[in-house]
Amino acid sequence: MTVRIEFARPDDxxxxxxDDEMLAAVVDHSARxxxxxxxxxxxxxxxxxxAQAVAYRERILAAVTVDAPHFDPVMSLYLTADLSPAEVTRAWNEGAICSIKFYPAGATTNSDAGGTSLLQFAPVLETMxxxxxxxxxxxxxxxPALDIFDREAAFLVDEVAPVLERMPELSxxxxxxxxSTGIDMVRQFDQAYGSITPHHLTCDRSDILANGLRPELYCKPVINSAEHRKALAAAALSGDPKFxxxxxxxxxxxxxxExxxxxxxxxxxxxALEVVAELFHEHDALDRFEAFVSGNGAARYGVEPSTDRLVMERTEPAVAPVDTLETAAGDVVRLFGVAEAALWSISLL
Ligand SMILES: [Zn+2]
Structure with missing residues (x-):
């Protein structure tokens, strides 16, 4: 019997x-x-x-070439020392943003403008x-003295928990x-939620290192141990509305x-959807797939799930999935999840 799931159009x-050529090359894959x-x-x-958020959103929508009237980018401001409570208030009241994003300075791609400590931003956080x-x-x-695999847990304990304790109104x-430290902390505090990626759900550090180095699996925070991968998968598969x-x-x-x-x-x-569907299929949890990809996040951000319905079927598509794309500037980008994409098809109901 064909495995088939029906679910509200998901959110990412x-x-x-x-931006620019890369935006043009990748945006359809999110908008579809x-x-x-x-x-x-x-x-x-x-x-x-x-103003920058509104202008960026317009560039994103202008770059979409697939038919996607449903596609609705929602924006965030970068939390820097220059971001004032007044600008946060203006952006929020204008409906220009749905959130503010904190990056530790230097932790990942283009994060140099971030901060070293969350509480250095206390006035903005209180406004939020x-x-x-x-x-x-x-x-x-x-x-730099901390092992790379311990850095998420350290930041959660040293920086995030004090903010959650001091500001119970800040979501x-x-x-x-x-x-698993992240999973436990989200469960511990009422106002905390967690997003989880397809790659952290399905890969662990042995996948990066055991059979030749696979730089395509290098990301921040780094993919951690199998034990952590299992804790993440258990949280997602449980249907817990916080994830x-x-x-x-x-x-x-x-x-x-490379x-x-x-x-x-x-x-x-x-x-992404094929990778997550395959995980839920393997764990006999497809009845909770919709909560993870369409319901829980919408509820967290205060919106109704989409009224569009998608269907996924676990049948080998006739055409092998592509594994790279090329931008107008000639850059090649590798796609994650090709094996799972070969097992699932997606359509609009
Ligand atoms: Zn990111």
């Missing part, structure tokens, strides 16, 4: 769409099936004002708490959770991914 609550796309603001220079603006946190210590999404899909799709040219010093980021928007 964490995606990097870039996703409704909301929470677009990260770490451009160069970063998105730090309502009073307005109801969600804070999105890239939780990763930049202490926080721990982005791309990569450890939802954020792909963290982050395209880089192969010249940057360089002597490789950039962090995995381009998974094209096949």
């Amino acid at each position: 609550w964490h995606v990097h769409l870039r 099936w996703f409704r909301k796309a929470l677009v990260m603001p770490n451009l160069t220079p970063p998105i730090t004002s309502a 708490a009073s307005l109801g603006v969600p804070l999105l946190v890239h939780a990763e210590s930049t202490d 926080v999404t721990v982005e791309h959770i990569s450890t 939802f899909l954020g792909t963290d799709s982050a395209p880089h040219p192969l010249s940057a991914k 360089a002597r010093v490789a950039k962090a980021g995995i381009f998974n928007a094209p096949y």
